[in-house]
Amino acid sequence: MKKKRIFCSYCGAPITVKFIDEKYRDHCDNCNTTFYENPLPVASCIVINDKREVLLVQRKNDPYKNMWCLPIGFAETGESIEQAALRELKEEAGVIGEIVRIIDVDTVSNYFYGDLAIITFEVKQLSPTIKAGDDALDAKFFPLSNYPPLAWESNEKALHKFIEIYKDVWAMIDSLKVIQPAITTHHDIPREKSKQYQLIASIIASLIESDIELFNLQWDSQVPKYNASHYTLLLSIHQKALETITLWLHGNRVWKNFREFSALGMQLKKEGVLLKDILSAIAISRKSIWMQVIEKNILHSPLEIYTALEINNRIILFYDKITYFIMKGYEHLI
Known part of the structure; x- marks a missing residue:
């Protein structure tokens, strides 16, 4: 959980709040340091199987314990946001994937973590099985027309955008299956x-x-x-x-x-x-x-x-x- 800053991390003096650069910010009067808050980078994945079902994981911990969401997690130091997405996918659902493209970028303010920048990727599943990781209760596919409420509004937004992108493509695939069955997914x-x-x-x-x-x-x-x-x-x-x-x-x-x-x-x-x-x-x-x-x-x-x-x-x-x-x-x- 994001904690309120009380003391300066540079000199240890008490923190005050001042209106700087058109916004209230934490400031240390002793060493004249202003603390600029940046959103934490978060990566999430949309993985769709041949049945047009979306892969979701059930959260084991707070926030939103027991709720379902896309495989999602924070980027770590030394890795790209794409690497973070694939790592989280493997850790939470046991799936090895391949980045296809960015679907959505969203900035949100979360009561638990603070400001977040959530980047959602379309990911192609390369490994055949799924298995919930240590920080997930379950991992499974749900129909795009009938999945449970998601923990993150950004996940909902990204999924709706994904469906909008591919709905016409899927309609054409359905038309094509009769004469070209080799094409089953986008x-x-x-x-x-x-x-x-x-x-x-x-x-x-x-x-x-x-x-x-x-x-x-x-x-x-x-x-x-x-x-x-x-x-x-x-x-x-x-x-x-x-x-x-x-x-x-x-x-x-x-x-x-x-x-x-x-x-x-x-x-x-x-x-x-x-x-x-x-x-x-x-x-x-x-x-x-x-x-x-x-x-x-x-x-x-x-x-x-x-x-x-x-x-x-x-x-x-x-x-x-x-x-x-x-x-x-x-x-x-x-």
Whole structure:
């Protein structure tokens, strides 16, 4: 418990209180020392399992004895605040973790400890089991929708912020599970791009990969009837476009693939395929992707739809590039 300062820690003289720098502060008149109070650094952790449950520990000691809270504790001399968070997590819950990012920073005035600066981290659980430490009565996971009252208001604030950050991501993961079960938590998502963009891109790529014949049939049902040789060439453009788009949506570099479209353009010219037929076949191929996204009904939240529209705009530009290289090959023989 924070104790009131009575004597100067430098000279031992009695402490007085003076209004200094717009605030009442402890002051020693004997050695003219002013004591500036700084908040104590505290680290806490949000650990979520595959079931979207949050790890809580039951406090063994005061303050807030018997209440639940996030793994939390003071930073010690010689360690970073990140190291403090991981140490407290291991000491209180027996969990080895990895810092993902800062979720919240809060300053509070506590009746027991005084002023605190509480930094809450999202932490990925690396060890499989949990075990309450010496200063905890219990440690276990609770559903995010039904956890007990928390000892620290800052924990509540950080958890609400965490849920707000990830609610749309979780909705997209639920949509994705049907066709890409390997992604079960937000930790499975690559962090190079935004989570929303990466998830929707993965959904579209998986749609194409899982049922390429459906895309071919849809394309076939909308293109005019050509002679056999023209049809085969135009179908190959559609199939090559889907293959390249899928690689690109998965984050692969596809620049070299565009050269193959130039070769197709040259072949189309040799076979006498009209430009209007080529452009029509490309447009129908591009349209088939968005039609499948709509028909599968995999977009639910406004954020998902917005992100999908952004990706669709990029797919349109991607097809424009395909068209450019086909035309480049086509004109090569003129």
